[in-house]
Amino acid sequence: MKLYEYMAKEVMAGQGIPVPRGRVATTPEEAAEIASGIGEVAIKSQILSGGRGKAGGIAFAATPDEARTAAKRLLGAEIRGLKVERVLVEEKLQIDHELYVSITVDSAARLPLVMASMHGGINIEEVPEKHIIKQHVDPVWGLYPYEGRQLAQRLGLGGSVAKQFAALVVKLYRVFADNEAELVEINPLVVSEGRLLAADGRLNVDDEALFRQSQLPVVEEGSALERDIKELGLSFVQLDGDIAVMANGAGITMATLDIISAYGGSPANFLDAGGGASVEPTAKAIEVLLRTEPSVILINIFGGITRCDDVATALVQVKKTRGIPVPVVIRLVGTNEEAGVRILQENGFEAYSSLDEAAKKAVELSRAGGEG
Secondary structure, three states, X not given: OEXXXXXXXXXXXXXXXXXXXXXXXXXXXXXXXXXXXXXXXXXXXXOOOOOOOOOOOEEEEOOHHHHHHHHHHHOOOEEOOEEOOOEEEEEOOOOOEEEEEEEEEEOOOOEEEXXXXXXXXXXXXXXXXXXXXXXXXXXXXXXXXXXXXXXXXXXXXXXXXXXXXXXXXXHHHHHHXXXXXXXXXXXXXXXEOOEEEEOOOEEEEOHHHHHHOXXXXXXXXXXXXXXXXXXXXXXXXXXXXXXXXXXXXXXXXXHHHHHHHHOXXXXXXXXXXXXXXXXXXXXXXXXXXXXXXXXXXXXXXXXXOOOHHHHHHHHHHHHHHOOOOOOEEEEEEEXXXXXXXXXXXXXXXXXXXXXXXXXXXXXXXXXXXXXX
């Protein structure tokens, strides 16, 4: 479970990690009121996604009126496909330097891993390996203060900032351990007029540990569409393309996305219908795909537990009950394949046995504007 930035910062502040002054607003008037007590502020969209700044999800304001205007623009807007329902209004910092620090789980070593860098403010994946220091932590003993000092020394920090960093990383480990986190991250960790402040914060908690973490707020992740699909018991991730995809199995779904991309197409989603989905859940999944308003739908079924005739029946059911306004390309192979193909052909659908041919056709239809 991912926490919003303001929630993560509240947890961090509870462990004594310095964070900028600020509060959450759900209306432009609240944003103006908060700004009036702070001065110059940053107004930050609260969504469960990175890259807000590049997507226009962060604004700055020098006056309460400017804060009101900025909040009015952001609240209700969609940033990276997610609706903004609240903004964090906090003091605008004078940034002298940006660092990076995080603690995550090293699955190979089966140990917590501290990562830190003098190059913060950008994705850690973009930082050269030589500029990142790493240190495993024994979960039995935790992170000792002397290890925090060693990390500060390895980063090249000195004076007061080094002392602050050493204390902060120990507190950050407590956040990680106490909340049974998968990831806790501060990026950037800002040096501002001699102070270290968590300018941004992430806290991802292990879903399997949530029953022990009753002190944490419950956060529903994903868009409304993703939540609707999850209620059907299906795995769904929304993407940026125009070719809606449904397949039965994570591996075959990933392969379908890859081959669409290889032919120059752009997938609209990842939808794994799983094995054994019956007619009704499959029909509902197709209906939800239509809500993404794709140019084409590509269905890729390799029938094992999933029966090809059930998938065909579901597709025909959706066509008859609500209509399908876009072309559907379907590859159907496996259990009850002949019956499934017959049902499709009797109802005006063409079935392919080759994924290569089906993907190529879907991309052609997409480029033609969905006319087929």
